[in-house]
Amino acid sequence: MSSLALMRLLESTPDRYDAGMRALTLGRVRELREAVAEAAAQPGAQVLEIGCGTGSVTERLLARGARVTALDQNPEMLERSRERLAGRTGAVEWLERTASEIDALPEAAYDAVVASLSLSEMSAGERAFVLRAAARRLRPGGVLAVCDEVRPRRAPQRLLHGLLRVPQVLLAWLVVGSVSSPIPDLAAELRSAGFSVRAERRWLWGSLAALIAERPA
Numbered sequence: 770m771s772s773l774a775l776m777r778l779l780e781s782t783p784d785r786y787d788a789g790m791r792a793l794t795l796g797r798v799r800e801l802r803e804a805v806a807e808a809a810a811q812p813g814a815q816v817l818e819i820g821c822g823t824g825s826v827t828e829r830l831l832a833r834g835a836r837v838t839a840l841d842q843n844p845e846m847l848e849r850s851r852e853r854l855a856g857r858t859g860a861v862e863w864l865e866r867t868a869s870e871i872d873a874l875p876e877a878a879y880d881a882v883v884a885s886l887s888l889s890e891m892s893a894g895e896r897a898f899v900l901r902a903a904a905r906r907l908r909p910g911g912v913l914a915v916c917d918e919v920r921p922r923r924a925p926q927r928l929l930h931g932l933l934r935v936p937q938v939l940l941a942w943l944v945v946g947s948v949s950s951p952i953p954d955l956a957a958e959l960r961s962a963g964f965s966v967r968a969e970r971r972w973l974w975g976s977l978a979a980l981i982a983e984r985p986a
């Protein structure tokens with residue numbers, strides 16, 4: 770997730786990725802991933818995962834008995850997922866694709882769509898396209914479970930978060946030449962893609978969020 774500024778760098782070194790994520794989120798990443806996996810996975814549920822990375826959420830979905838189509842555009846991250854879950858070949862399908870390409874997957878075929886820390890890596894335009902395409906992939910009543918870096922709601926939290934991000938942003942700009950920003954209003958983006966938002970939880974001064982939404986029946 771480029772919005773956690775150093776993510777592009779970490780994604781170029783998948784071996785260090787998981788440890789890097791834990792450090793950048795002060796350990797909260799585990800709770801974020803648990804929240805989305807718990808909301809999305811039931812035994813036998815068909816789940817589409819966008820931006821599976823090294824497979825941390827995929828592993829949780831499979832452990833809860835879901836069948837998963839896991840997609841990522843980065844072949845190295847996808848390979849790490851495949852290695853990690855080598856024994857689970859029957860229950861998971863790996864796709865090396867960009868998120869926008871979910872548009873080619875069957876409509877109304879999934880019980881849940883999951884995106885953990887991947888939406889913030891997309892431009893606002895791509896994210897809007899992907900969210901609308903995700904809604905069409907879901908069966909009526911299906912669940913969208915997402916978590917990501919977001920803009921804190923309150924001014925003091927925004928100020929604190931901004932100050933804490935300064936060293937990250939500087940380092941990212943120096944090392945990878947790009948800087949991005951947290952998603953301004955993820956709940957509003959979900960609503961304008963046709964979802965109804967059922968729940969939202971926040972961590973780290975409101976800068977990390979998990980949102981559970983539904984495609985209306």
Ligand SMILES: C[S@@+](CC[C@H](N)C(=O)[O-])C[C@H]1O[C@@H](n2cnc3c(N)ncnc32)[C@H](O)[C@@H]1O
Nearest residue numbers: 770820821822842843846867868885886887890
């Ligand atoms: C920060 S990682 C998160 C990985 C994993 N979901 C997790 O919770 O650790 C973001 C992942 O999303 C993938 N990603 C970002 N933008 C994407 C896009 N437009 N299409 C497909 N994958 C994308 C990246 O390649 C990366 O593996």
